[in-house]
Amino acid sequence: MSTEFAAPILFQPQEVRRKAHAFLDLGVAGKLNHVVLDLTKLDDALGLVLETTKQNYPDFQIPPYGIWRAFEAGGVDRWSAMASAREFETAQEMLLAAADLAVLAMFMKTRHPANWVFEDPMTGSKVDGADALALAAFHMFASGSFSGEMTDPYRADAETLVRLDLNELTTGLQWDRDTDRDLLNTMQTHLKRFGEAMALRPDLFSEGKVTRPGVLALRLAGEAGAGIDASKLLDNLLETFAPVWDGGAKVGDVGLGDSFDYAGNLTASEMTTVPFHLTAQEMVYSLVEPFAWAGFEVTGLENITPPSDLAHAALFIHTGVLVIGAENGEALSEQTTIDRMIELRSVSAALADKLADRLRSELDVSADQVPLTCILEGGTSRTGHRILSQNANLFKKLGQYLNPRTVFWLPFGA
Numbered sequence: 001m002s003t004e005f006a007a008p009i010l011f012q013p014q015e016v017r018r019k020a021h022a023f024l025d026l027g028v029a030g031k032l033n034h035v036v037l038d039l040t041k042l043d044d045a046l047g048l049v050l051e052t053t054k055q056n057y058p059d060f061q062i063p064p065y066g067i068w069r070a071f072e073a074g075g076v077d078r079w080s081a082m083a084s085a086r087e088f089e090t091a092q093e094m095l096l097a098a099a100d101l102a103v104l105a106m107f108m109k110t111r112h113p114a115n116w117v118f119e120d121p122m123t124g125s126k127v128d129g130a131d132a133l134a135l136a137a138f139h140m141f142a143s144g145s146f147s148g149e150m151t152d153p154y155r156a157d158a159e160t161l162v163r164l165d166l167n168e169l170t171t172g173l174q175w176d177r178d179t180d181r182d183l184l185n186t187m188q189t190h191l192k193r194f195g196e197a198m199a200l201r202p203d204l205f206s207e208g209k210v211t212r213p214g215v216l217a218l219r220l221a222g223e224a225g226a227g228i229d230a231s232k233l234l235d236n237l238l239e240t241f242a243p244v245w246d247g248g249a250k251v252g253d254v255g256l257g258d259s260f261d262y263a264g265n266l267t268a269s270e271m272t273t274v275p276f277h278l279t280a281q282e283m284v285y286s287l288v289e290p291f292a293w294a295g296f297e298v299t300g301l302e303n304i305t306p307p308s309d310l311a312h313a314a315l316f317i318h319t320g321v322l323v324i325g326a327e328n329g330e331a332l333s334e335q336t337t338i339d340r341m342i343e344l345r346s347v348s349a350a351l352a353d354k355l356a357d358r359l360r361s362e363l364d365v366s367a368d369q370v371p372l373t374c375i376l377e378g379g380t381s382r383t384g385h386r387i388l389s390q391n392a393n394l395f396k397k398l399g400q401y402l403n404p405r406t407v408f409w410l411p412f413g414a
Helices: 003-010 013-028 039-056 067-071 078-086 091-107 129-142 158-162 166-173 181-199 213-223 230-241 278-293 310-318 334-363 372-390 392-402
Strands: 035-037 117-119 126-128 259-262 272-275 322-324
Touching: 013 035, 013 230, 013 272, 013 334, 035 334, 039 310, 039 334, 039 372, 067 078, 067 091, 067 129, 067 278, 078 091, 078 129, 091 129, 091 181, 091 213, 091 278, 117 129, 126 129, 129 166, 158 181, 166 181, 181 230, 213 230, 213 278, 230 278, 259 334, 278 372, 310 322, 310 334, 310 372, 310 392, 322 334, 334 372, 334 392, 372 392
Parallel strands: none
Antiparallel strands: 035 322, 117 126, 259 272
């Protein structure tokens, strides 16, 4: 399979969904090696999700899923406070800064030190887990850590990311310089490659001498007619960053990002590549609001798939919809652990689709009235995270199962 043939297909959200549902069909037929399904328990999952939604959004006025909810941790609208202080003169200026922040913060949602707690400089509250990473990125952004322009701190310049000082990163993340040295060095390298990847695509991310994530948003807004096409946005992100997210499948020397080769019971010549693109798709979800603030609608968002992450796997395991097959006590080969991860992530994402359809049927609403992004936020992601917060053993087990390789950028380490 050539790179030219493989990458465009595997970068399409429709292909992510098609592969996920193909694994679900195999699971229903009892033909997966590591996952057993009981769809009769899907109503139990639905009940939990509805309960969570009613607790968090009793009026069912649900905002979109994305990084902005993490910026509102503790009920504080940090972005509004920052935007008011900045006093953006135009909608384009605001879009540029907000897109910088959304893409960068999603890129930084990766591994962190065990038991790390971030103290929010704005409120003094202490936050852990994925929200801590989001808030750390937010406050570093607000303080100008990623800016190459002294008079404009609210930006993420590629050149600054490439040269980011380790002391600045240590202070901003509130990590320990000695204890967390390896993670700090890896995060520094991660951000350096992020900046370099943008610099290699000036057609997408550069305007004059400026190279920033938000330039892509401005370009798409400038080309927009009926709206910003979600699939095109995803494709642009993956064209740029897929090689940076290494550890997955490759075609020759070209990395395909969050995609993995599945062997199962297949022969070597029959192995298939399964795409997930978790972080890139969450970037798309997180850009919906910045575009909306600037007066643009993201169209085709229904093509973007549910996150194939810990939270959704936890939701379906907790409710008995999904059962991980018993181990025989023997150490699994590297390929077998990858196959198990692929089955778990694929089936979890496809089950979230089925649950979304069932939830709409229960509420007698259409997909236009309650889109997937609101179901995730309301919803499935919140329920899964609550389950994980109450079950440390499940969190640790799934963290190990969903990240069998040393893939730094997947936030599954436990």
